[in-house]
Amino acid sequence: MTTQLLFRDDAYARNATATVVAVHERGIELDRTVFYPVGGGQAGDTGALIRSSGERIAIADTRKGEAIDSVLHVPALEMPRPEPGEMLAIEIDWPRRYALMRLHTALHVMSCVVVAPVTGGNIAPEKARLDFDIDMSLLDAARIERETNALIARNVETETVWISDAELDARPELVKTMSVAPPRGTGRVRLVKIPGVDLQPCGGTHVRNIGEIGGIRVVKIRSEGRRNRRVEIVLA
Numbered sequence: 001m002t003t004q005l006l007f008r009d010d011a012y013a014r015n016a017t018a019t020v021v022a023v024h025e026r027g028i029e030l031d032r033t034v035f036y037p038v039g040g041g042q043a044g045d046t047g048a049l050i051r052s053s054g055e056r057i058a059i060a061d062t063r064k065g066e067a068i069d070s071v072l073h074v075p076a077l078e079m080p081r082p083e084p085g086e087m088l089a090i091e092i093d094w095p096r097r098y099a100l101m102r103l104h105t106a107l108h109v110m111s112c113v114v115v116a117p118v119t120g121g122n123i124a125p126e127k128a129r130l131d132f133d134i135d136m137s138l139l140d141a142a143r144i145e146r147e148t149n150a151l152i153a154r155n156v157e158t159e160t161v162w163i164s165d166a167e168l169d170a171r172p173e174l175v176k177t178m179s180v181a182p183p184r185g186t187g188r189v190r191l192v193k194i195p196g197v198d199l200q201p202c203g204g205t206h207v208r209n210i211g212e213i214g215g216i217r218v219v220k221i222r223s224e225g226r227r228n229r230r231v232e233i234v235l236a
């Protein structure tokens with residue numbers, strides 16, 4: 001069963017109403033959701049499903065289901081399970097998600113300052129990192145911070161662009177991240193565009209204007225192996 005992914009068109013949607021489609025061992029499936037499932041390096045959302053009685057079912061994590069675009073809402077331990085067909089109000093932990101959005105978009109900006117293949121990445125609510133296949137001597141924390149923040153200060157609006165799988169195949173230079181394959185399977189691929197800065201396939205949630213990031217601080221640069229030089233950032 002496919003879940004309607006409300007965050008894909010509106011990353012700022014914090015709540016919605018939804019109907020329970022199925023309740024599995026691994027999680028609860030809804031007909032539509034604002035919860036982003038862990039993927040592309042971005043952590044899954046947390047939040048709550050609220051029953052008509054007012055009872056809150058805390059959601060500890062969100063994961064992808066078996067089918068394309070299916071989403072599993074993972075209840076916290078000991079939480080009651082809703083019934084299939086039940087209507088719920090759903091809401092994500094917005095401050096946590098907004099931090100993820102700001103950090104995720106910040107990584108896109110930073111990937112234009114450090115010009116090297118990206119071999120890994122992760123976005124948590126309090127910090128984010130990219131791994132690069134690059135010589136350590138080329139990574140200067142102060143420069144990365146300064147240049148990333150200068151781009152952020154341009155305050156440009158981000159855009160979502162969809163292209164076909166075939167168009168992406170014809171433009172392999174768009175894929176910077178070697179470790180995370182662009183989300184495929186539906187015949188089209190979503191690109192996140194930061195005009196004048198960056199364009200790359202990404203299924204994650206981003207801020208509308210890169211100015212919302214505010215600024216970043218590089219907190220760590222270290223080697224995690226020959227092809228993984230890790231740059232870790234926090235919001236300034």
Ligand SMILES: [Zn+2]
Pocket residue numbers: 040104108192201202203204
């Ligand atoms: Zn991304």
